[in-house]
Amino acid sequence: MSATEIASTAPNKQGYRSFGLGAFHFSRDEYFVHIDWPTGKHVLSADVFLRALQRDVAWDFFYGTVNFDAVFGTVNHYGTVDMFAGRFNEAYRKAELDHTENFDTTDIRETFKAMLEDWTNQGFDPFASPEETDKPFGVKDGSNTAAITRRRVAAQRMVGVPGDEQIRTDATHPINRMFADVAQDEPELYPEPGFEDEVCAYSLFAYLSRSDVTWNPSVVSVCKASLYCPTTEEYILPIFHGNDRVEWFVQLSDEITWEVQDRDTGSPRAKVTMRAGDVAAMPGDIRHQGYSPKRSMLLVWENASPELPELIRTGQASVYPVDF
């Protein structure tokens, strides 16, 4: 199958096309998304599904597993992607109702993008907090292409460095209502003549106060494979992220509570409450979902080294952050 051949039907009574990929079939109505596969079927709120789908598309399947809920999701193999139902759900596994198929990343990406485009109505922004967007429900009502195809911000060295990602200003990124009190002063730079391009600093907190998306890590600084991927969080992370490596969080402002479950079974393991200044690791054998009552600033710190999943699989790297 090539990227241009997306299997879809004509619009249904509610105006939405249905999509197929492998033996999976997807359709939506006014409130719900329906998924079926050879051994079962599943229903999710269109709200939950579209917010999760948006992250999966925007992050190009991210690191490890993106669980849309306790049943459906994707696993990134960096070149191919597994789409699964019930695979990380103990009861589905026992009942042998789980199903997994592997696709070239291009094929699943294009199908997911087409589904996101067709099922997102005008006025609904899957990246926005629920307070900042219209509802996703109802019959087909236009589209919101600009919101769902935002350019992914990814600094090559650091935000503010000449030629790299630039700081945000009122012209394009007004300060978020929940960050109205965040100081907007920028660093004072005194470069000597000739070093104007090499004496670089910016206000990360001001930059984040102007983010127009939630739960969307984007790279601001790069030390080889060490990536600072801060993000602003409000309401609930639309996915349960299943780790294929250790991931670290630095809570820069306010508070998030993480619900942590076993990655493979979904069994609860811990609740981690992080407040400003707290640092914690998410082990490589869990899945996690965050709750942020007020918009907060979270620094997600990733090691993007492509060898890590294999090192963990072969026991050369631990799923735990440090030994003490």
Added chain:
Amino acid sequence: MPSTSYTTEFGSLNAFAKGGIEIIDDNPKNYAFSNIFEVAGSSRPWEKVAVGKNMEYVLEVIRAEGTSEWRTCAHDEFPLVMDGEVTIELVRLERPAVPADKAGSVRLAGEPVGARMGRMVLRRGHQALLPAHTAYRITATAPSVVLLQTIFGDDTVERWADICLS
């Protein structure tokens, strides 16, 4: 009438409220949970205490107080000021003081030899670039807190058992 004005909490050396872990079926050590301000509060000035580690990469908490030694590094590093105010001076070293594959920063003996690049004054929330093969020196007139994105080096301090919830 309920309020819709918001206060953003950043925490500081003198005022922070650490969160915690409610264990259901796990070991708290698996989360290596610490607090930057608490670590800085119990650190000597300029000590580089790891609060995050992923293979060779680390996040170091540095209590900035007074004037640091001159240091240099073969790769870029990125300080983020979490509390207070620091001034960073940069010098373009005439000759690199460390081999290209050296991980983490090293202390320079004496004054750096090279062109002065300038200085930066950073306050809370500001992130800076310390370019590879420059020399840098940090000053802070009042105790301040820096989080440094770098690689595990000769002077990285690990005291996980002291700083992490267990």
